[in-house]
Amino acid sequence: MSAVVLATVCAVVYGTADFFGGLATRRSRVLAVVALSQTAGLALVAVLLPFLPGILTARGAAWGVAAGLSGAAGLVLFYRALATGVMSVVAPITATASAVLPVLFGLATGDRPQPVALGGVALALAAIVLVGRGSSPAAAGRARGPVLTSLAAGAGFGGFFVLLAQAPDDSGMWPLFGARLASITVVALLALGTRRTLRPGPGALHIIVAAGILDMVANVLFMLAQQRGMLSLVAVVVSLYPASTLLLARQVLDERLTAVQMAGIGCTLTAVALIAAG
Template identity: 80%
Template sequence: MVLATVCAVVYGTADFFGGLATRRSRVLAVVVLSQTAGLVMVVALLPFLPGTPTIKTLAWGMAAGVSGSVALVLFYRALATGVMSVVAPLTATASAILPVLFGLATGERPEPVALGGVVLALLAVLLVSRGSSPAATAGRSYGSVLTSLAAGAGFGGFFILISQAPEGGGIWPLFGARLASITLIALLALFTGRTLRPGPGACHIIVVAGALDMIANVLFVFAQQRGLLSLVAVLVSLYPASTLLLARYVLGERLNTVQVVGIGFTLAAVALIAAS
């Protein structure tokens, strides 16, 4: 499970940079440019990592890419409008629960401690969503909470779909995923008239976020090929730990007491699920 743990650290760092980028650029610009950086990286890695690009492999990857790109748009929007140290744990909890439920439906049987973690995660959602700001700000906060949960569902879908690709495909599913996500976001930007030009000083941050995200994806693919999806996905979902640390010491974010308890419950819930 070392790969999954390292993957979590890299995902969390990528999300931190992605969150910074969305405060300087429009969300669609951040997503499509970061995904393009990831595509360049995966193409560079293809000659060094064995795999066969079958239609089935690419199809599962493209399906995962659609789910992941929608999730990324929602996630970056939540990061841009909410508190990073709240958005990241909520998204992680939702993304962890779905693979567990999928595993149960397909025959995996996690230990009771993992199911206890799912219950704890639901309680954590209620606690983290309680802010102490005025009504207008509170409405904005609840909006970011709902967006975070929707993003988590999309990421959970990405984990599930990418895990269905044949093992012999190597990282070709990620090529399909990135191709689909870039196409989808570019078309969305075209039809809505949104610009894909990054804001001043944001381009290098976006590239870093995209490169780290792809490294994390590669680690996830190899980790889930070597372990149960229900365990790997929840270990990967520990990524808010690095996001929280960066948000705390780089951005100086502060939380109220109830939210701090909720974040603790969130991380504890993911840890319980992973410990099964």
């Protein structure tokens, strides 16, 4: 399966995971959602280790731990932004920031996409921005507060992509195992230090578990995709996940889609096609 196909499926799964995570933060504290969802993801990757075998090395483990720390910071900030802002605005801001860092890193370290693919990258970044525009004045007002938090979350996610991609290709899923173990440890220590409960809110546990499992499935797809293609292209396609988050928010939460947002979704599909052609 090609890198672009894997990255596209990864984006859909990430978007769905973020939708469930956003719902969970409205019923439980952010640290509880992060800790429990990450634990569910750790259990899944432990089950997958025999089926996607790899070589456990100090280098692969170190990159995984570093990626986990970056991703944990991004996830805490992202869920905090979702808890106080509008899902259809927070997600695109975060995605834009998470796409820029891997693109710059990839180009700086030797990625040389074809002109058509670079056109797809530019269109993808524009699509992410369009998907997050056109909200109602009330929604825009609610989104101003979490903007900086969303940007910081995007930097954390971008760092996760870059750091995870540095692990040797023969590491299998061990870097993800290390990443999840590190992130759970950090969040648990943070909760202990701030005396925050990790108990989920009423009726939230199944949503949190679903978010964690879907997030880990997306992480596995990302690792497989970046092993088959350039980081600067794979990360951009993966960062188109707000389109699926937005569609789910429209269907389940009745968040309205404007003409600008629909145009952004159309640009998303075109961008994926251009990157695949390149």
